[in-house]
Amino acid sequence: MPLTADRKKALRARGHSLKPIVTVADKGLTEGVLEELNRALEDHELIKVKLAVNDREVRHELIAELCQQSKSELVQEIGKIALIFRKAAKPNARLSNLLRP
Numbered sequence: 001m002p003l004t005a006d007r008k009k010a011l012r013a014r015g016h017s018l019k020p021i022v023t024v025a026d027k028g029l030t031e032g033v034l035e036e037l038n039r040a041l042e043d044h045e046l047i048k049v050k051l052a053v054n055d056r057e058v059r060h061e062l063i064a065e066l067c068q069q070s071k072s073e074l075v076q077e078i079g080k081i082a083l084i085f086r087k088a089a090k091p092n093a094r095l096s097n098l099l100r101p
Helices: 005-015 031-044 056-070
Strands: 020-024 046-051 073-078 081-085
Touching: 005 046, 005 073, 005 081, 020 031, 031 046, 031 056, 046 056, 056 073, 056 081
Parallel strands: 020 046
Antiparallel strands: 046 081, 073 081
């Protein structure tokens, strides 16, 4: 289900102070990167991903593929940073970026 504009706005506000957890390099989406991405999304629900790729078109393609393979939604993309959201099946209040104050 796509995020509404109001929900995206709230997630952007929450994600403003976050630091990137996952970094995607020129090699693209390797198995290790996807495992770490899925683990981070399950733990935190809302994460920032840094893409160390200079070509803008390649970055857009990587973000689209990243969201598709992780079944997550893109909240915001600024430069080389993407803010990504996926609701956890069993959110952990100690780890989730959405449940912490």
